[in-house]
Amino acid sequence: MNSYQLEILLIAAVVAVACALPGVFLILRRMAMMSDAISHTVLLGIVIGFFLVGDLGSPLLIFGAAVTGLLTVVLVEVLNRTRLVKEDAAIGLVFPALFSLAVILISRFAGDVHLDVDAVLLGELAFAPFDRLVIGGVDIGPRALYIMGGILALNMLFITLFYKELKLATFDAELAATLGFAPAAIHYGLMSIVSITAVGAFDAVGSILVVALMVAPPVTAYLLTDSLPRMIGLSVGIGVAGAAGGYWLATVLDASIAGSMATVLGLLFGITFLFAPERGLVSLARRRSRQRYSFAQKALTIHLLNHQGLPEQAEECHMDHLQEHLRWDAPFAEQVVRLSERAGYVQSQSGELRLTENGRMLAAEAMVGT
């Protein structure tokens, strides 16, 4: 791996971490689609800023873009508050309009500069190391690394300083308001962070990967843990893993780095969706089947308890009768009886079932309702 590749990887990792931090709160606050909206509309801020300043490298552009990001949030809220459209429709109306405006402005008035819509949307990380930051004649590294590093530091500072407020406003906005924590201020603070991150990242990775990096790692982490600090930590780890894996995949296929990273992040989510220890589909299915059998065993012991020692015992407490009485099919009934025997709840003598002391206790407990 040469220094050029190392730099790309480093930038990708920094972007991933910078995006994952606010992303966690977007997911928990059910505002994931705002990242999509904001990452599109910042383009308008960049375009307008460019027309005013005339320089694509100016930090004013980041400021302008962050303002447009906030404008998006405000417009959505204003539209929502008229009660003429629902919130989802408000998002779906505001960001395509602003984005279209930006695209038209670019193609009409900025065709001759390096402000390419495809580049903004899709990004090209492979070019990032060519744009060097030179101070006093000394090349100190790619400019994108410093911009994203600064944004990462800002995000970390914001989340560290306002951790308590963010947590409270996220999980109980009413309580936060009652205690005087100004959830609205926290909300706009978070949205500013999202906007600034989206602007900083657009150049390096493109706006769609911003969405992928903000949403996919936290969503994956959400399936793995119930604790907020652990969710943040996991998101950061998953984001970096996705960045590294994506870069590797892009090198192998000679394809877009941003697209490959999103793909790897999607795969990581897919694996988690299937195999997460508590909430994965597989463990969900296994838990359901286990509960089904454990319930069936209880039903069997209760059934036996009800009929034991009575005249009908010979018929009712027989293997073949379960199908009729408990409406089990034969293989299921056999499996339940086998499991119950192994657990020591019943004994079987040529098809006739008898409760053990343990089985009697299980049935009694189940009927009392523990």
Next chain:
Amino acid sequence: MDLSTFFNIDYTLRTVALGAGILGIVSGALGCFAVLRKQSLVGDAMSHAALPGIVLAFMLTRSKSSLVLVLGAALAGWIGMLLIINIVRYTRIKEDGALALILSVFFGFGLMLLTYVQRLPDATQAGLDKFLFGQAAALLRQDVIIIGVLGGLALLVMGLFWKEFKLLSFDHEFGATLGLPARALDVLLTSLLVIAIVIGLQAVGVVLMSALIVAPAAAARQWTDRLSVMVALAGFFGALAGVTGAAISSLGAGLSTGPVIVLCASLIVLFSLLFAPNRGLVWRWARQQRNKRTLQDTAVLSAMMTLAKQHDTPYHAHNINVLRVMNLKRGGVQRTLEVLEAEGLVAEQSDDLWALTPAGLEAAQERTRFGAQTAPVEMA
């Protein structure tokens, strides 16, 4: 240039406008259900999710025929939709998270495939990237036919299941208790939405197609409370935006069709939000002003009646300053009195001395009849 030569000359423009118009009708009509079911952003996710389908269809068939690409897009969009539904059903991830996840991951995957294909030495893939922002100018007659046939089919199915879709949009639980196969119908309706989206990708592009689902429906919603009218209106607005946008974008160089169509649709929404009768913001403002006036009139009339109760005759005149004090800083008493005088409800007996007229007394009694404490004035 008069209209007939305009349309006769420009064959391309006619094709493009026809395609964009049909597209607008289909997406507008089907978008109504998405907007009413609070699934406006589903269209956004599915149009992005269609990208890998387009590229994969090309990679497998080596064909750039619209039909092949549209089918690939539909399949990918459909898979994306099923994934979203199942992620929401089986995990605690909410709909917004699932939408954003599928949107970005599928789009990223499509992007990876697209760049991979573009770098293949034998590739004849040029033009696949027009699916990002759409290029209506490149629509051919056969593309318009495909848009028309698929869109017509989608509208036909919508018509066949009209009653069911309507019920599920407004009262999902009730529909389910009636024994409707709610889950299957949900999937069917969303599949129709997928069709409406994929037929628009070539003209409008994956990034902005969702706006053509949301905007006409949101605009139409402002003008009516009836679903049938709303669907028809949304189809009309969609067609209007499509045709106008296609025409405008054909005028200027370098104007992608997608953004222009979306801006046209956004303007229609803005106009509807402001000026639609009853719901529109201008109407709402006017109604509030009217209510304020009525309230002020009633307040002054009722104050005069209260004062009159303390005298032998209900037509006893009082100084305007007394009314001002009773008016609790609301202001504009002089103006209100003049308005009431013009209506013949009060009369100025001498400078600043005002009294109720018989018609005014009746009006005051009428308007305060449902008030809590005000009893009719007893004639002494």
